[in-house]
Amino acid sequence: MWRIENQILEGINHAHKGSYIRISLFSFDRMPLTDALIRAKKRGVRVQVILNNHQINGAMRKLKGALGTNRSRPSWYHICVGSCRAGYENLHTKMVLFGYTGSVRNVIMTGSFNFTGNAAVNQHNDLYTTWNKPNMYRDFLGLYRQLKADRKLSAARQHYIKRAGIWQLEVLPLPGWTVKNDPQMREMRKITCTGANGGTGINGRTVVRVGMHTISGKRGTWLAKKVRQLFAQGCNVRVWYSWADRGARNVFATRTARGYVPVHVAGYDTNYDGEIDLYGHHKVLLVSGNYAGDRSSAHIWTGSSNWGNAGLRGDEIILRLKGVSLFRDWNRNFDSIWYSHSYLAKYIPYRTSTRLRTSSAWDAAKPEPELTPPDDWEY
Incomplete structure (x- = not known):
């Protein structure tokens, strides 16, 4: 703790x-x-x-x-x-x-x-x-x-990238941000969903994991659409978030030819007042497999930037790291939240692994509760 x-x-x-x-x-x-x-x-x-x-x-x-x-x-x-x-x-x-x-x-x-x-x-x-x-x-x-x-x-100095060795530091805000220049869209466009090897991916499929405190706004919608597209193309995808607005939830609730994107919610209302008070606060994207032409890559993006409009508008950083060992560390933490500290998104009629301890307790026919962030929401 x-x-x-x-x-x-x-x-x-x-x-x-x-x-x-x-x-x-x-x-x-x-x-x-x-x-x-x-x-x-x-x-x-x-x-x-x-x-x-x-x-x-x-x-x-x-x-x-x-x-x-x-x-x-x-x-x-x-x-x-x-x-x-x-x-x-x-x-x-x-x-x-x-x-x-x-x-x-x-x-x-x-x-x-x-x-x-x-x-x-x-x-x-x-x-x-x-x-x-x-x-x-x-x-x-x-x-x-x-x-x-x-x-x-000046706008020209607000956004920049520094690279050396295994790391890349991207400094925000990003003036004039759009779906075309979004930093996380830029990285996900480099993903190929098949052909993973060298001890990365799962059964040849590239692994994509998103652990996000907030997914919201028009930016959250286009990032959610990209994740759904990667799932449809064959990537091994899992997403957990603590809070997502209706636009992002509607994206994840849209079925692909492969079925629904596996989505969990890591935000809980423990005192039943309609506000989230126990939640995941990460801003993490994990990729293992075929990325940027490297079929055995392992990358982590972490930092302060949520998948929402504000994530590109303020003083934020996105830190990219790479390496199989680092990926395993973050993925182990992702799995801990996935299996023990989150629940199946109720708006998706999807059955996850039986390892999820609460999977039988959630009624997929019910919509996800309209929980709201508290006024002092630490984003």
Whole structure:
């Protein structure tokens, strides 16, 4: 439950005097993390924190009092009103950068997490941690400095891609976004559904897995249509989401010649008030098999960008990683949510594997309940 927070705390508690801790987050309310950052500052660590303005709470006020707001000093606290780089939507990039902690340097932590109790108790999240990769660290640091400036950039500078080795960092917003230039559409167009080999795919079919907090808006609809198309073409597809609007659900509820796309819902209303309060918070696309002409590829796309209009309009990142071992790690987590923390989308008359413990408990004849996100929905 607290594994991600504990890993970040370890990094903070072992940061060396004179080194930097740089944080960018959408949400922050954890007093233990505030106290750890204050202790780090007192022992000589330079602590810099950028947050979104959608909430102000005790942990944030305490951190502000300890760090100050002068961004010309070694340590500081700053709130971006909406986006830091674009002037609309929000700061939604989630990253923690350590210059030197424990025995390693150039540490990057990124994924879907926030520093909140809700993230630890009510959400499924992912955290990718890497170190001793100075080129990758340099590119994340370059983005951080743009966020720190809190100044709207020209459209030409808002969106860019950095690549090196196994990773690709795509920085958003994407001005003038359409179905033609959508980053995730661009990647899914490279998928061929047959011919997977080299220990990837399943029975020669390319595996496509989508684990998404939110699928909505016109963007969510065209991404859902692309996933359905890949299923129709023979890919081994599974999708779970926490909330999807009617447009995306209608896409998944449309039968293909192969049947219905296997879809689960990972959003629960545990107190029956009509709002989702227990849910998956990932923004993940996984592909194993025939991709971009490589029949034995394994790729992961993670980061902060949901499959909705806002996912291309604010300060967001999409991180692409590759490698069979990394794919297996994310796929293992996907399967855990698929089999144990989600249920069959009720609008699809589809029978999934008997390994799904709740499969017999859901009546496919009933429509999926019209659950809504709460007002403080952490997207």
